[in-house]
Amino acid sequence: MRQSKLFTKTAKETPKDEVSINAQLLIRAGFIDKLMAGVYTYLPLGLRSLEKIKKIVREEMNQLGGQEILMPALTPKEIWEVTGRWDKIDVAFKLDGDGGKQYSLGSTHEEVVTPLVKKFVKSYKDLPVAVYQIQDKFRNEPRAKSGLLRGREFSMKDLYSFHKDEEDFSDFYEKSKQAYLNIFEKCGLNAVIAEADGGVFTDKYSHEFQVFTENGEDIIFSCETCGLHRNSEIVKEEKCPQCGGGMVKNKAIEVGNIFPLETRFSDAFGFSYLDKDGKEQPVLMGCYGIGPSRVMGSIVEVNHDEKGIIWPESVAPYSVHLVSLCKESADIKKADELYETLTKQGVEVLYDDREGATAGQKFADSDLVGLPKRVVISPKTLAEDSVEIKERSSDKVEIIKIKELNSRLF
């Protein structure tokens, strides 16, 4: 992508209505734009990062056996009355249609997915089943905050699993933990599993995936001896319930959450199956959520410095920022050629070919946008058939021959 063609621009000054680091940097760098509190547009750079996160999520969900679907965001009142949740979910956005018809914008999808899967699953031979979608969720948060971390419209991957018995459910649930850890690791986040309240669905705990950072809004107690993590909401005393060791508390961002749903929804929708003996048995369910948009915000919260974002390679919108300081047409031509060559080879390059910007502006913008590698091409480097290469995460600058660049980028 030629930066001169990118319709967004970077901003030198911090927006006054954003306090969180993720929103400040993502807005300044031209990744997102705020429409209203908790609702953001994804600009070209931001959309690329978001899509990369979603791709990582998809890979792991598919690996886990999940089948991707896309359910409607617009849902009828009737399905929520089946479970008694029409008036219970107070963050639900509700809409009035013609003829007294009422709708809700999806804040979660158990009421859609359970009758959906019920249509196709009748026998123990049809189980287990896991389906997922990646969609925008709508929740009328009483207080949207912290940029992408708590929005009113946000990207969510929600997976639902259906099982014939407890053993099968547990097996899948444990596998899902590993899939989640894989996702966060690939996204450059160091997440831990914390036990949390199971909510109204189960007596068991649910499990949260937490990334430690001072800007998090959850408090996690961690045992220094056995490594157990627990959300402060279920910690009654500051002593490890598992080994009795001392616990320390830290702030963290919840980037994922998995729940045993047991038969809460299958019972409500009359979803059962026939076992080998032809007997009707209840279907056990689990649900598993990750917010890709929140993950994106979390990545920025954890990976930045005073100059800007430091994207992990896996989720960076482009992997190389080719910064041209060339002025003469012969030099510009060489820079253009390098951009085209790299792009043809499959390297994702953002090419700063802007004519008006000074070297200082280009360097500052490059640090702000935070692509993993910066390659500078200038009259100086061209005099030696070279470019300068630098990692965003390091101060080390190297001059290398242009023909050696390939081996350094792959």
Add this chain to the structure above:
RNA sequence: CGGAGUGUAGCUCAGUUGGCUAGAGCAUCUGGUUUGGGACCAGAGGGUCGAAGGUUCAAGUCCUUUCACUCCGACCA
């Protein structure tokens, strides 16, 4: 939803006890000079002072209402 704060140019902000034609920096446009860490000079364009109502000879400034945004709390992925 309770408490607090902020709304003035695209962005960040000044604007005194109410007083002349509402300002600066950045950004944008024109011309010139610069050219490896957010340059410089000269000029130009850009405003329903969040909105509505009120007080006053006169309101960005005072009063009332309202909307938006932010923070703390409660709630929550």
